[in-house]
Amino acid sequence: MNERYSRQILFPGIGKSGQEKIRSKHVLILGAGALGSGSAEVLTRAGVGKITIVDRDYVEESNLQRQQLYTEADVAEKWPKAAAAERRLREINSDVEIHSVVGDATPELLEELVAGVDLMLDATDNFETRMIMNDVAQKYKIPWIYGACVGSFGMSFSIIPGKTPCLNCLLRSIPLQGMTCDTGGIIAPAVQMVIAHQTAEALKMLAEDWDAARTAFVSFDVWRNQYTSMKMSKAKFAGCLSCGEHRTYPYLDQENRSKTSVLCGRDTVQIRPSTPREISLEQLAAQLSTLGHTVKGNPYLLSVEMGDQRMVIFQDGRALIHGTKDMTQAKTIYQRILG
Numbered sequence: 079m080n081e082r083y084s085r086q087i088l089f090p091g092i093g094k095s096g097q098e099k100i101r102s103k104h105v106l107i108l109g110a111g112a113l114g115s116g117s118a119e120v121l122t123r124a125g126v127g128k129i130t131i132v133d134r135d136y137v138e139e140s141n142l143q144r145q146q147l148y149t150e151a152d153v154a155e156k157w158p159k160a161a162a163a164e165r166r167l168r169e170i171n172s173d174v175e176i177h178s179v180v181g182d183a184t185p186e187l188l189e190e191l192v193a194g195v196d197l198m199l200d201a202t203d204n205f206e207t208r209m210i211m212n213d214v215a216q217k218y219k220i221p222w223i224y225g226a227c228v229g230s231f232g233m234s235f236s237i238i239p240g241k242t243p244c245l246n247c248l249l250r251s252i253p254l255q256g257m258t259c260d261t262g263g264i265i266a267p268a269v270q271m272v273i274a275h276q277t278a279e280a281l282k283m284l285a286e287d288w289d290a291a292r293t294a295f296v297s298f299d300v301w302r303n304q305y306t307s308m309k310m311s312k313a314k315f316a317g318c319l320s321c322g323e324h325r326t327y328p329y330l331d332q333e334n335r336s337k338t339s340v341l342c343g344r345d346t347v348q349i350r351p352s353t354p355r356e357i358s359l360e361q362l363a364a365q366l367s368t369l370g371h372t373v374k375g376n377p378y379l380l381s382v383e384m385g386d387q388r389m390v391i392f393q394d395g396r397a398l399i400h401g402t403k404d405m406t407q408a409k410t411i412y413q414r415i416l417g
């Protein structure tokens with residue numbers, strides 16, 4: 079182990095004891111897109127003990143420009159991102175325990191996954207999941223690192239329960255909503271800059287060098303050459319429902335959740351069944367082929383061509399309807415196939 083991590087151990091901020099601490103930690107990464115692949119690779123190479131990575135999507139050609147863990151073979155196989163990430167991360171460092179979850183980051187799933195987790199990394203592309211993550215972090219006192227990017231712009235902030243303001247507090251001072259969902263494109267250096275900020279903070283926390291942790295909210299634009307750092311110590315809101323004295327963790331509440339959502343910057347609607355179900359993909363594929371549909375699949379999902387739309391069905395009954403932003407139309411297609 080010493081040779082593998084020798085350069086990191088030589089670095090005074092980490093050292094031998096820091097490396098041992100890093101090795102004893104479990105990190106949960108939410109999202110295996112651009113930010114998730116990058117962060118997972120950095121932490122896997124750094125020798126974190128265990129990494130759990132969660133993602134609901136599968137690899138597509140337009141991901142390859144910036145989602146560094148994936149290859150053309152993953153696109154051809156429509157392999158789920160979490161599973162493709164696990165496969166690649168194991169090749170990079172067999173010394174790290176990698177666990178992947180193909181699914182939607184619902185409050186139930188997150189509350190189950192956070193047992194024994196030391197740190198969470200935000201690599202999601204949507205606000206709903208970040209707010210769930212924020213509530214889970216406060217409830218179980220787990221630090222997490224917010225990160226987002228769009229175009230050439232990126233930002234990051236570390237949220238430490240009991241110390242810093244939470245994401246819900248920040249909403250009062252920073253217009254974060256709407257910053258993530260975009261159709262304006264993204265360049266890889268903006269992603270890499272956010273990954274660098276998130277993983278640097280992650281390594282500090284995992285090595286338990288809390289004095290070195292950044293407390294400011296940073297944002298930058300790598301195209302326009304701008305860098306801003308904002309102090310957030312006064313942003314903590316006493317009446318915050320996520321971290322205040324009379325907290326209710328509003329985003330963990332079933333009622334506040336949407337079952338249908340239009341995916342970020344894409345002509346795609348996601349539908350999640352109200353109660354989880356187990357679908358036999360093999361059986362469904364046979365039925366749909368008999369009905370004359372073109373069906374392709376792998377052990378994780380089925381892809382069905384349906385005129386202008388394409389539906390991708392996962393084992394847990396979740397589906398992505400490509401080729402529409404219309405929720406009603408998407409629901410109709412879903413019910414036609416899955417009842």
Ligand SMILES: [Zn+2]
Pocket residue numbers: 243244245246247248315318319320321322
């Ligand atoms: Zn708060």
